[in-house]
Structure formats: C-alpha cells, structure tokens
Amino acid sequence: MHTGETITQFISKEQRRISGASGDFTALLNDVVTACKYISSAVNQGALVGVLGTASSENIQGETQKELDIISNDIFLKSNEWAGHLAGMASEEMDDVYEIPSEYPKGKYLMLFDPLDGSSNIDVNLSVGSIFSILHCPSGVTDPKAKDFLQPGTKQVCAGFALYGPSTMLVLTTGNGVSGFTLDQNVGEFLLTHPNMKIPADTQEFAINMSNQRFWEAPMQRYIDECLAGTTGARDKDFNMRWVASMVAEVYRILTRGGIFMYPADTKDPSKAGKLRLMYEANPMGFIVEQAGGLCSTGRERILEIQPEGLHQRIPVILGSQNEVERVISYHRDA
Ligand code: AHM
Ligand code: MG
Numbered sequence: 001m002h003t004g005e006t007i008t009q010f011i012s013k014e015q016r017r018i019s020g021a022s023g024d025f026t027a028l029l030n031d032v033v034t035a036c037k038y039i040s041s042a043v044n045q046g047a048l049v050g051v052l053g054t055a056s057s058e059n060i061q062g063e064t065q066k067e068l069d070i071i072s073n074d075i076f077l078k079s080n081e082w083a084g085h086l087a088g089m090a091s092e093e094m095d096d097v098y099e100i101p102s103e104y105p106k107g108k109y110l111m112l113f114d115p116l117d118g119s120s121n122i123d124v125n126l127s128v129g130s131i132f133s134i135l136h137c138p139s140g141v142t143d144p145k146a147k148d149f150l151q152p153g154t155k156q157v158c159a160g161f162a163l164y165g166p167s168t169m170l171v172l173t174t175g176n177g178v179s180g181f182t183l184d185q186n187v188g189e190f191l192l193t194h195p196n197m198k199i200p201a202d203t204q205e206f207a208i209n210m211s212n213q214r215f216w217e218a219p220m221q222r223y224i225d226e227c228l229a230g231t232t233g234a235r236d237k238d239f240n241m242r243w244v245a246s247m248v249a250e251v252y253r254i255l256t257r258g259g260i261f262m263y264p265a266d267t268k269d270p271s272k273a274g275k276l277r278l279m280y281e282a283n284p285m286g287f288i289v290e291q292a293g294g295l296c297s298t299g300r301e302r303i304l305e306i307q308p309e310g311l312h313q314r315i316p317v318i319l320g321s322q323n324e325v326e327r328v329i330s331y332h333r334d335a
Contacts, residue, residue, distance in 0.1 A: 007033055007170065007181045007190040014174050028085035028109055028134070029158070029172075033190060035079035036130055036162035036170060039072045039116065040183060043128060043164040052123050060095040060312055061277075068122050069093055072115035072130065086111055087137035088144040090311050092280055097146055097311070106142055109157065110135045110149055112280040112311075117161075118246025127165040129248025133284040134158040146311050149279065153304030159284035163248045171197070171255065173291040178255065199294035200258035203321040205240045207250050208262045215266035219299060219331035247276065251285050251319070255292055260320035262328070264299065274298075274316035278308055282317050295325035299332040 011029045015021045042051050055065045073093040080086055081098075084105035089098040092114040100106050113132040121128050134157045138148050160172040168183035170190050180194025206227050213224065230238035242259070244250055250261045263275050276282050286296030286303045296303045296319040303315065318328050 005192040007172075007192070010179065010181075010192055011172075014176065017176065024085050024107060024109070025157070027083060028080070028107070028111075031080045031083055031085070032076075032111075032132055032160070033170065035076045036168075037183065037188065038075045038079065039130055040162065040164050040168040042068065042071055042075070043116075043122070044168075046122075046125070059093050061092075065093065066116070066119045066122055068128075069116050069119050076113055076115045076130070076132075080111060083107075085109055087142065088148070089113070090146070090149050090279070091115060092117075092277060092312070097144060097149065099143070108137050110137050110144060112149060112284075114277070114280045117248050117281065118244070121244070121246050127163060127244060127246050127249040129161050129163040129246065129252075131161045131248065131280055131284050132159065133280055133287075149311060150308040152307055153278075153283035153286055156283060156287050156304075159287040161248050161251070161284065161288070163252050165249060165252075169194075169252065171252065171288060173288050175287075175291065178288055178292040180255070197255045197292050199254055199289065199292045199321055201293070201322040203254075203258035203260060203324055204237055205242060205257075205259040206262070206324070207242045207244075207253075207259060208264075209243055209245070210241075212266050212268060215268045216264055217266075217335070219328065219335045220262070220264045222331050222335075223328050247281060247285065251289065254289070254294070254320045258321045260318070260324040260328070262318045263316065264318065265316040272314050274314045276315060276317045278303070278306065278313045278315040279311055282315050285317075285319060289319045293322065294320050295322050295329075297325055297329050299328055 011026045015026045051068050053067050055067050057065050082104050085107035087106045090112045111134050118128045158174045163169045170181045178197040181190035182193040183190050226235050227239040265274050282303050289296045298316045
C-alpha cells in the first residue's frame with residue numbers, strides 16, 4: 001500500500017520555494033484537484049449516472065459537445081470560481097472569457113482548460129482527461145479580457161493534466177520538473193507515485209492519425225515514410241505505432257516510456273492551422289514535456305514561444321522524445 005506524500009503536501013512544499021508566495025497558489029491547485037476528482041467520479045460511473053451521449057449543442061469550433069464535456073466544464077467553473085484566487089477563466093467549451101461572478105472575490109491568476117480532452121472516447125470507455133494552464137493576470141487588470149490570456153506558453157506558472165484511465169492520474173509542473181500522482185480512490189487523495197518524470201531522448205514509437213496522411217506537408221510525409229520503412233529504409237530500425245485519439249493518454253505514455261506524438265498541419269480544412277488548440281492543449285502539454293526533457297514544436301518553431309492571437313487558436317503539434325522531434329524539425333528546415 002502506498003502512503004506517500006499527498007498532492008497538497010507536495011504543492012505546499014513547492015510554494016515555499018517561491019519567495020513572497022501567500023498560499024494562494026496552493027489553495028488554487030487544491031480546487032483544480034477537487035474538480036478533477038469530481039470529473040473522475042462522473043467518468044467512472046458513466047452510464048450508471050446518465051452522463052454519456054451527445055448533447056444538442058456545439059462549441060465555438062463547431063464540434064458537437066458530449067454531455068460529459070458540458071458537465072466537466074461546469075465542474076471546473078464551479079470548483080474554481082468561488083475562492084478568490086482567479087481573475088478569470090477560459091475553456092475549450094466556452095466562446096469567450098468566463099468572468100468570475102460578482103458575489104466572489106477576484107484573484108491574481110488566470111486559468112485556461114480543456115475540461116474533457118479526447119471526449120470522442122467517452123462512449124467507448126477509453127481514456128480521457130482534463131488539461132489546465134495557469135498564468136498570472138497582468139498587473140492592474142481586475143476584469144480580464146481575451147487579450148489578457150494571450151500570453152506565450154513560457155509565461156505559464158503551472159500546467160497539468162488529469163488522466164481518467166485504469167487509474168486516475170494527475171501530472172503537474174510548476175517549472176521545477178514533472179511529478180505524477182495516482183488517485184487513491186479509498187482515501188480520496190492523489191499520492192505522489194511518479195516523482196521526477198523524464199522522457200527518454202530516443203524512441204521507436206510514434207503516434208499520428210495515419211488517415212490524414214495524404215493531407216500532410218512533405219516533411220511529415222518523409223518522416224513517417226522513413227518510420228514505416230523500418231530496417232529496410234534510412235532509419236535502419238523498426239518502429240511501433242500507437243493512436244489513442246486522446247492527447248492526455250498519448251502524453252502520459254510518452255512521459256512513461258518515450259515516444260513522439262504528432263498532430264501536424266494538413267490541407268484537409270485549409271482554414272485550420274492544425275487540430276489542437278494552442279492555449280489549453282499545446283502550451284500546457286509543451287510545458288510538461290519540456291520540463292521532462294522532451295521537446296514541443298510546430299516543426300518550424302518552439303510552441304511555448306509563440307505569441308498567441310486567439311483563445312481558440314489551432315496549431316500543429318509535434319512533441320516527445322528529443323532526438324525524434326529534432327529530426328522532424330530538421331526535415332522542415334531541409335524542405
Ligand atoms: P477534443 O479536445 O475535441 O477531444 O480534441 C482533441 C483530441 C486529442 O486528444 C487527440 O489527440 C485528437 O483530438 C484526436 O483527433 P482525431 O480524432 O482526429 O484522431
Ligand atoms: Mg481537447
């Protein structure tokens with residue numbers, strides 16, 4: 001039985017490293033953790049509590065929402081709006097910034113989140129997760145607008161994700177490495193089970209949606225062709241492939257045993273620069289991956305350095321083991 005450090009103890013210790021920290025950040029993360037526990041419970045009970053299926057609404061990106069997308073979004077809002085740590089929130093499921101209701105105090109942080117990533121997996125009982133990114137609210141701003149959230153990923157104070165899989169896990173970085181916690185369902189606490197997670201620099205495992213192959217740019221075609229050729233091609237080694245269609249599950253696998261994950265630009269819908277969203281998918285995952293020794297790029301630039309232009313901006317994402325991501329970047333350079 002594991003009786004190690006709880007996530008609350010861990011966060012409190014992290015906060016002591018920051019001079020002048022007031023305890024706000026620990027309290028904020030506690031609320032995020034509570035939201036993830038509620039969502040974990042809803043996901044876990046599924047059809048027993050009637051939360052599966054498709055809702056009659058679409059989100060800002062024109063995607064049909066699942067019942068659990070909406071429920072999870074609500075859980076995130078309600079768990080985090082009341083305590084006075086946040087000045088505003090933004091989510092994949094809401095068109096505009098969520099203002100903290102006037103009956104509550106406002107705080108010094110901003111939070112962006114994807115309450116239920118990979119939700120196409122919900123009805124087929126595969127892994128899904130929640131992703132979050134915490135920023136400082138610009139000084140002097142008490143009523144943040146979208147422009148106040150549009151800070152490059154390098155400005156993130158904290159990023160994390162919960163993975164609702166066979167175990168519920170929470171993975172976190174505050175810029176001092178990456179830590180993984182497992183939810184002990186009996187005790188109701190996340191316990192530190194994976195300290196100092198590191199991504200091996202080399203890998204023979206790639207993850208990409210191969211059905212989009214004919215829509216990719218030449219550098220991606222070249223990289224994947226070489227992986228598929230295995231020992232008969234330029235790479236002289238065989239590769240394995242995985243595609244869960246749930247970024248949280250793919251990133252967790254990469255943190256555990258290495259790998260490269262790609263959702264590149266494609267010409268399927270010329271109005272979209274990629275599928276994944278910069279502010280609440282690519283940036284938090286990029287922060288975590290880099291803190292674990294990996295890389296995160298569009299193929300042309302480091303994602304964390306991109307100046308965001310919109311809350312729901314899309315971006316090509318290539319992340320994971322350092323040497324493979326560097327190779328994909330070099331193919332883009334060659335092209
Ligand atoms: P979502 O936020 O609407 O769930 O979309 C993001 C998900 C990622 O988790 C995953 O990597 C990708 O979409 C899968 O896309 P596809 O269905 O095109 O393979
Ligand atoms: Mg998502």
